[in-house]
Amino acid sequence: DTGVSQNPRHKITKRGQNVTFRCDPISEHNRLYWYRQTLGQGPEFLTYFQNEAQLEKSRLLSDRFSAERPKGSFSTLEIQRTEQGDSAMYLCAHSGRLTETQYFGPGTRLLVL
Amino acid sequence: QKEVEQDPGPLSVPEGAIVSLNCTYSNSAFQYFMWYRQYSRKGPELLMYTYSSGNKEDGRFTAQVDKSSKYISLFIRDSQPSDSATYLCAMSDWMDSSYKLIFGSGTRLLVRP
Numbered sequence: 001d002t003g004v005s006q007n008p009r010h011k012i013t014k015r016g017q018n019v020t021f022r023c024d025p026i027s028e029h030n031r032l033y034w035y036r037q038t039l040g041q042g043p044e045f046l047t048y049f050q051n052e053a054q055l056e057k058s059r060l061l062s063d064r065f066s067a068e069r070p071k072g073s074f075s076t077l078e079i080q081r082t083e084q085g086d087s088a089m090y091l092c093a094h095s096g097r098l099t100e101t102q103y104f105g106p107g108t109r110l111l112v113l
Numbered sequence: 114q115k116e117v118e119q120d121p122g123p124l125s126v127p128e129g130a131i132v133s134l135n136c137t138y139s140n141s142a143f144q145y146f147m148w149y150r151q152y153s154r155k156g157p158e159l160l161m162y163t164y165s166s167g168n169k170e171d172g173r174f175t176a177q178v179d180k181s182s183k184y185i186s187l188f189i190r191d192s193q194p195s196d197s198a199t200y201l202c203a204m205s206d207w208m209d210s211s212y213k214l215i216f217g218s219g220t221r222l223l224v225r226p
Binding site: 006031033042055091095098099101102104106107109 | 117119121149155157162164203205211214216217
């Protein structure tokens with residue numbers, strides 16, 4: 001158990017629809033990260049939060065993407081006007097006892113038709 | 114050229130073999146090195162963490178970092194069919210306060226019974 005749950009686990013949507021994913025760390029960890037992983041590739045950094053503050057966003061995070069972490073606990077990632085290129089696994093991670101280590105949730109697999 | 118290069122495999126070995134997995138990288142500021150194991154359709158699981166150069170051993174797993182060559186390795190002794198998975202190397206820059214991870218593309222390992 002990595003201490004992170006993600007919902008939903010799978011999402012199929014039609015192009016142009018909006019989707020929202022949720023990440024729940026079991027306990028309140030200082031840092032929370034979002035990554036995206038496409039088939040045959042390693043995860044790529046999207047954004048991270050320190051408590052409720054979003055401190056960095058990757059250039060991969062277009063203006064159709066928005067992430068929040070209200071109250072510094074759970075986090076949501078919303079994709080507006082989904083495109084087929086958004087199909088990927090979206091992973092949430094929290095920092096461990098050592099700040100430089102990260103523990104990942106099971107991911108949300110998105111398929112955009 | 115990617116910052117972190119990893120042979121995608123697949124690597125197929127018989128049960129009981131010693132497995133060697135490797136990554137090379139280009140950013141000399143990388144200081145934190147991790148290996149993750151990822152089963153199909155699951156999130157990455159942290160296996161080993163090494164700070165800077167040197168070796169670290171944990172059960173059947175040994176991680177090595179050679180910063181002079183910008184080369185890291187993961188050795189698996191007495192490999193088991195349950196070790197069949199994709200192995201991802203990941204690293205982060207000590208000057209980057211986000212500690213975001215840069216991943217290799219993963220090596221798929223198959224351990225034959």
